[in-house]
Amino acid sequence: MLFQYNLNVVSLGAFVLFSNTAFAARDGLCPPFGPVLPAPVTPSSHDSVQAAIKSATDRFHNVTGAFNTTGVSVAVQSIHEMSPMLELHYTPPVLDNTSTTNVGPETIYRIGSISKIFAVLSVLTQGTIKLDDQITKYVPELLQLRSEAVPVANDITAVNWDQVTVGSLASHMSGIGADLVNDLGTFPEDFTQLGLPKLTNSSKTGCAGVFGLPACTRSEFFRDFGKRHPVYAPWTNPVYSNVASAILAYALESATNMSYTSYVQKTIFGPLGLTNTTIFTGPKVRSWGFIPQGDIWFGNSLGYEDIGGGMYSNTKDMLSFGIGILQNRIYDALATRKWMKPVTSTSSPGLMLGGPWEILRSDTVTKDGRLIEYYTKSGNLGSYNNILCLIPDYGLVITILSAGGESSADMVDFTLTDIVTALLPAIEDASKTQADTNFGGKYSDATTNSSLTLSVDDGPGFSVSNWTVRGVDIVANYGSFGALSSSPTDLPVRVRLYPTNLSSGSEMAWRAYFDLGTPEQLAEGDKMRFWPKGTCHTWASMDRIVYGFKSIDEFLFTASEGKADNLSLPAFGVQLRRES
Known part of the structure; x- marks a missing residue:
């Protein structure tokens, strides 16, 4: 984050005092990590979502009505819908005389360090640059920076x-x-x-892009950055860095023989239709932007640090960018899945880091109490405070842009919290309704005397009940399948069913999970371990009971027009038809 000052913290408040907040993992159930039902394809039409949107809208207008100098733009869109389900804007009474006087979806803000996503994505899409490559392969001038170290180059004074x-x-x-x-x-x-102490001119950069100082150039970076000491040795601990994005851009330029601006325009801006997103310069018309009264940042370039913290964009483009990422329009599906994973932990158990994702982790939002990750990137520059949030489990993009005296990083965090806790339980309701329609109900085959029932409840995924194959109660006899296991065979069993991301034609693969033990037994087991939810180890327990090369937890749906017709249980050699 660049130039983040301590401003008055004004929360947009609890958008909705939603009653569906979650408690610890519901009844000890342990779903696999990730989506537990397919994301709803028409979430905005669901009654629960409409009610949440109305409450959020009312609250937004009530709270922002008290803002005097701060413009705010908030939007939420599903990747399965053509327009935002929620879009809110506020224009304050006091603003710069060159600012827009009507904040809307095309109003341009400085987006701060959201810019870093573009730098990393550009490197990833380039193809020949590998994450494990030494940066000096592409920017060999960095090796010369050790000679600038004062008073002498060693592991403390030089990178x-x-x-x-x-x-x-x-x-x-x-x-x-x-x-x-x-x-x-x-x-x-x-x-x-x-x-x-008083500094000599040689201890000053002489550039900044504001306060009457010129923007910093590449030559000034290589002149001065060697005087900065490292914070840690590489791969020790995460340390936020703005200049890292500039160095990545230098590597990109070296590998492509293109300017950073030209490459980003060709590979990201153009394909996604980001017509009002720029890197080093503001909009063609200054009044297209929201500019707080007395602002010094809008229109001033920070030089190379614009790459990591100075870009311009608007709500419309930020939504398009997030949707493009989740729809794999810039980066293919496999590569995107790999990219959207944590790289390192932080001191906060609720925050991990990716490249350059700030990955929020919470199990307090949905009723089933499961852990959900939120791939975010915040951006702060002067009084501009923003965040882009992607929620892959639900195919959602959230963008919050703001600037002005009441804006702050905390305000944006609180606003994101309000939106997520208001909307996500409602989106979850929509996914349950859709799943019940498309997959729920009884499946049976009279010839083999086999059947089971799939139903949705407040828990994750589907509940599997009345599961009988060839007249045998599978759940009641689950312990007998564990001939090669040392696990207890007399524990109560609850079966839940979850989607995978595997499909072929009209066939879709799901996996069942057998939760062993009562909620009370699992809670006691958790208490006896020093780490949280120690009894939850789904990742190590799936695909463990195999018969004839096929796992008993594999369920294969055959669907037409998105609705299941048949259910195959490969290990059991039966196919069940969905009853109408």
């Missing part, structure tokens, strides 16, 4: 650039310093009053 990889820069794991532009000594303030 070991031959240990820094492309991937470490993408995920804040390089250990290098955060900034060069954001150096207090450069700005026209007397910091000696705070106990700091």
Whole structure:
């Protein structure tokens, strides 16, 4: 984040005092990580979602009506729908005389460090640059920075650039310093009053892009960044870095023989139709942007640090960008799945980091109490505070853009919390309704005396009940399948069914999970371990009971027009027909 100042914290409040907030994993059930039902394809038409949208809209207008200098734009869209299910904008009474006077979906804000996603995605799509490559393969000038170290180059005063990889820069794991532009000594303030020594000109960058200083150039980066000490050795701990994005852009330019702007325009802006997103310059017409009164950031370039923290965009383009990512329009499905994974932990159990994702993790939102990841990137520049949030489990994109005196990073976090806790339980209701329609009910085959019932409830996925094959109660006899296991065979069993991402033609593969033990027994087991939810180990328990090369937990649906007609149980050699 660049130039983030401590502004008044004003929350948009609890958008909705929603009653569907979750408690700990419901009844000890342990679903596999990820979506537990297919994402709803028409969520905005569901009654629960419409009610949540209305409440969120009312709350937004009530809260922002008190804002005097802050513009806000909020939008939520499903990748399965053509338009946002929620879109809210607020224009304050006090703003810059060159600003738009009507904030809307095409109003341009500075998006701060959301810019970093473009830098990383550009490197990933380039193809020949590998995350494990040493960055000096593409930017050999970095090796010369050790000669700038003062008073002498060693592991404390100089970065070991031959240990820094492309991937470490993408995920804040390089250990290098955060900034060069954001150096207090450069700005026209007397910091000696705070106990700091007087600096000579050689200890100042002389550039910043604001306060009357010129934008910083590549040559000034290589002149001065070697004077910055590393924070850690590479791959030790995450340390936020803005300059890492600029270095990635230099690598991209070296590998492609194209300017960073030209490459991003060709591979991202153009294909996704991002017509109002720019890197180094503001909009063609200044009044297309929201500009707070007294703002110094809009229209001023930070030079190379615009790559990591100074871009411009609007609600419409941010939605298109997020949807393009989740629809694999820039990066193929396999590569996107790999990209949208954590790289490292942080001190917060609720936050992991990717490249450059800030991955929020919570099990307090949905009624089933399962863990959900939210792939976000925040962006803060002066009084501009924003976030882009992707929720792959539900195919949702959330964008929050804001600027002004009441805006802050906390305000954006609180607003995201309000939106997620209001809408996601309703979206979950929509997914349950859709799943019940498409897959729920009784399946049977009279010839083999086999049947089972799939039903939705407040738990994750489907509940599987009355499961009989050739007259044998499968759940009651589950312990007998564990001939090669040391697990207890006398525990109560609950069976849940979850989708995988495997399909072929009209056939879709799902997997069942057998939760062993009562809720009370599982809770006691969790208490006896020093880590949370220690009895939840679905990842290690699936596909464990196999007969004739086929697992008993494999369920194969055959569907027409998205609705199941038949259900095959390969290990049991039976096919059940869905009853009308």
